[in-house]
Amino acid sequence: MGKVARQLSLEALVAECVPRDAVLALGGLHYHNTPMALVRELVRQQVPIATLVPPLDGSLNADQLIGADLVAEVQFAYLGLENFGLAGRFRAAAEAGRLRLRDCEEAGFTLALRAGAAGLPFAALPTDFLPAPGALPTVRGVNPRDYAELVNPFTGAREVVIRAITPDVALLHCQLVDARGNCGYLGAPFLDLDIARAARVCLVQAERAVPRLPDHCRAVLPGYVVDACCVLPGGAHPASSHGCYAEDDVALADYARASRSDADFARYRVETIGDSEAHYRRALDVDARLASLARTPP
16 A cells, blocks of 8 residues: 555644754745744744755745744855845844855755755766866855756766755645545645655645645655655745745745844744644634735636
8 A cells, every 4th residue: 555644733744753953854945835834843842954945046944943043054056035135143143153055056065966866976067067178167166066067978078966855854835635645735845745755754844634635736745655644724824825825925024133142033933833733823823814915716
């Protein structure tokens, strides 16, 4: 019959399945389909992260973990609050030298995840990343740990390659999960399917459990890739969950302000993230907010 993903509570999913000092990857993109409930629970349980791999375009998901002083290193292509400005906790940690940075460009970041998903040690970048003769590529100069040059054995030409990304744990958000742990996306999966296959352990939070995934899912992550999941309606808030609700611009703006100083973030952590997901939902009246942001599934 094959593996069946365990269904656990949010608290148990983090306590039992996320090791300390892991390489941890987050799914979604910007403010869409990002596993915010799992991120908040990592903050509450104070789980240290050796290397954080945010989504291709990371946002408050990574910023909150960095603000909680849980992250030693971040490998990223972009990390900011998009239309709300800079990611304040990320910037403060980077400027203070508290955070090691492994800067990647978006094409290389994507190819590195796909190499990890395919079981390959590295991926070759498009040829327009090659520098002029005798010069180093900018990306290799910034991040020599992950970029290198080699000679193409078929053509003799120089190639720029990037090390594969192989997370210990992936945290993802989807809309539907069935009894066998098959995960259905009602919108874009972004790089989630690659992240799941590249990781050693895949953990998913879902909006709703269903007996069987409907035919109109835009993408499906098969259950044999998923190790455990939790069902938590509204778990992506204040980000969006495609087909369920839009992003909450009011709550996102509040977080952007809170991220600007140590004191403001500390207050946000106590008053908003709190000691449980129930606290978070009461503090922001999440159920009422989600009702006003609701989207009808396709």
